[in-house]
Amino acid sequence: MPEGDPAADAPETAAVLARIDRTRLPHHVAAIMDGNGRWAAARGLSRIDGHAAGVESVRDTVKGAARLGLTALTVFAFSSENWSRPRGEVAALMDLVKRYLRLETDNLVANDIRFRPIGRLSGLPPDLEVMLGRTASATRGCRGLTLSVALNYGGRAEIVDAARRIAARAARERKAPDLDETGFGEYLTTRGLPDPDLLIRTSGERRISNFLLFQSAYAEFWTTLTLWPDFRRRHLYEAILAYQRRDRRYGGLG
Ligand code: FPP
Secondary structure (H helix, E strand, O other): OOOOOHHHHOHHHHHHHHHOOHHHOOOEEEEEOOOHHHHHHOOOOOHHHHHHHHHHHHHHHHHHHHHHOOOEEEEEEEEOOHHHOOHHHHHHHHHHHHHHHHHHHHHHHHOOOEEEEEOOHHHOOHHHHHHHHHHHHHOOOOOOOEEEEEEEEOHHHHHHHHHHHHHHHHHHHOOOOOOOHHHHHOOOOOOOOOOOOEEEEOOOOOOOOOOOOOOOOOOEEEEOOOOHHHOOHHHHHHHHHHHHHOOOOOOOOO
């Protein structure tokens, strides 16, 4: 990881990190980043300031996930329902993602992080779609963490899109698809990634909010009262510690 990374050496962070069992890491962690607006309101700032502060949390969490050696981190940046927010807030969120791509692409490559946008990307502003494609291409050969950013994403829409593509293929090939659950997963935007083992939601909310519906079937859910702009890699490590204390039974008796 790059130099000049003060949080990496913070004793509190190091103490949590030291307690993690590296042989039992979750492969894929997903995060619903919530509470930016409340964080800003509590400080007399605009909601947009809250989202801007949230980008710092993304940066720190990505570094923490990569350093720990996770396979995948997926963050929910903009849902298909978020278009109903005020126009200025939507535009600011798009700008923040563009700025992130401008500033971070080289850093992602340097840290072997593969960037993968997921969602109905063709519904995004065209310049953002182009930039997302560029960062994805620039990091295609990276073999460390896969960072997926969900934009214009909805879990139901993703399942419907997969079903449509399967139907279209069946019509082309004139035969019924030979599909099981694993095969279906190959039509989702997360194809090739393990299912999330751990799903984090900040700000005390306890909803799935249409995020990774198919993939999260057996994800362990971890919530924190911490608002997303205050979230740091230390919180990721705390979530992983809690995950390691859970008894995952996948519907069996364990
Ligand atoms: C939810 O908080 C947060 C969002 C809808 C946006 C999250 C986006 C970012 C942190 C920026 C993404 C950037 C990158 C680079 C991935 P809220 O606004 O719903 O908060 P509230 O519930 O307190 O109002």
